Amino acid sequence: QFLCSVLSEAADVGLALDLAPELTRAVTNVICSLCFNSSYCRGDSEFETMLQYSQGIVDTVAKDSLVDIFPWLQIFPNADLRLLKHCVSVRDKLLQKKFDEHKVTLDLIDALLRAKRSAENNNTSEISAESVGLSDDHILMTVGDIFGAGVETTTTVLKWAVAYLIHHPEVQRRIQDELDRTVGDSRSPKLTDRGSLPYLEATIREVLRIRPVAPLLIPHVALCDTSIGSFTVRRGTRVIINLWALHHDEKEWKNPEWFDPGRFLNSDGTGPTIPSPSYLPFGAGLRVCLGEALAKMELFLFLSWILQRFTLSVPPGHGLPSLEGKFGVVLQPAKYKVNATIRPDWARHKCQAE
Numbered sequence: 001q002f003l004c005s006v007l008s009e010a011a012d013v014g015l016a017l018d019l020a021p022e023l024t025r026a027v028t029n030v031i032c033s034l035c036f037n038s039s040y041c042r043g044d045s046e047f048e049t050m051l052q053y054s055q056g057i058v059d060t061v062a063k064d065s066l067v068d069i070f071p072w073l074q075i076f077p078n079a080d081l082r083l084l085k086h087c088v089s090v091r092d093k094l095l096q097k098k099f100d101e102h103k104v105t106l107d108l109i110d111a112l113l114r115a116k117r118s119a120e121n122n123n124t125s126e127i128s129a130e131s132v133g134l135s136d137d138h139i140l141m142t143v144g145d146i147f148g149a150g151v152e153t154t155t156t157v158l159k160w161a162v163a164y165l166i167h168h169p170e171v172q173r174r175i176q177d178e179l180d181r182t183v184g185d186s187r188s189p190k191l192t193d194r195g196s197l198p199y200l201e202a203t204i205r206e207v208l209r210i211r212p213v214a215p216l217l218i219p220h221v222a223l224c225d226t227s228i229g230s231f232t233v234r235r236g237t238r239v240i241i242n243l244w245a246l247h248h249d250e251k252e253w254k255n256p257e258w259f260d261p262g263r264f265l266n267s268d269g270t271g272p273t274i275p276s277p278s279y280l281p282f283g284a285g286l287r288v289c290l291g292e293a294l295a296k297m298e299l300f301l302f303l304s305w306i307l308q309r310f311t312l313s314v315p316p317g318h319g320l321p322s323l324e325g326k327f328g329v330v331l332q333p334a335k336y337k338v339n340a341t342i343r344p345d346w347a348r349h350k351c352q353a354e
């Protein structure tokens, strides 16, 4: 709702908007309300700090990832590693503050603290809060992981989605037709509408295919001797999965560089499908993304709300957003500006409400 009101204010005065900070704030607030039962307003200085350290981490993790591959290289002076350590320490201080401020509420920290207290009360020589991973430090790092994994990823997918929608007004129109037919303009889309909006679902899948947020997933280590196809993988080997190659494999995807949500629709166009097993935007197996279900809900709600109310386009005098991306642990699009125009039915709606 806040995001839509920012778009609405910009639309009223014809302002070209950099959506990135607004999308980040909206996604951060989803995670904040889950972890701390709180949210940030526009211009909050703590939120600005969070934006800065988060970008610092994205810019340095996996950059020229030689240290990731040869960890002993960290003995040499390294400006990126220094910046990374600084950002992590700012993050830890902020999380510690949130943790100290924490009152009794119903959120993730609260649930973890209750589990810790219950483990402490049942303390026996075999089971202690510490041994089941519930020290204060574990709780802080769990919340840190949820932030680290849950904000930049979802925000980046939304930025790519908007960039592709601006490049493809015909895709926007088709989603809007679908929204008009199934949801209308007298209420906002809900999660229960997801099953009746297959083209929007197919578009989200195509964005996740064509610009996978984690093009090399997260590095894995083989826990035992094993094999992948005809390759032997020894215990302790670092395994990097090239998701980019899987998602752009010409044997699996016709014209893989074309943005075509239709490839994720079944033959009669009535439901979403996954046409190839070469599609793993959230990874697979034991270490598959923990937040997949949450991320899909967010992507659906953000995009359906925005497209129900607005049409997105390139502001006059600006070029189309670049689709190249900046490679790092997360593949981010370059900055771009967007024009939001209120759709005629919503404009009427607003007038009636005033």
Ligand code: HEM
Pocket: 145, 146, 149, 150, 151, 153, 154, 157, 213, 214, 217, 218, 219, 281, 282, 283, 284, 286, 287, 288, 289, 290, 291, 292, 294, 295, 296
């Ligand atoms: C569209 C958004 C997202 C995408 C594309 C995404 C993608 C991924 C990928 C590719 C991995 C690595 C899987 C592997 O290496 O096999 C991963 C791991 C992970 N993700 Fe996500 N993610 C998203 C959102 C989220 C959210 C919202 C959360 C939490 C609230 C989250 C939490 C995690 C965690 C904790 C892991 C590590 C799991 C483990 O190692 O056991 N992710 N994600």
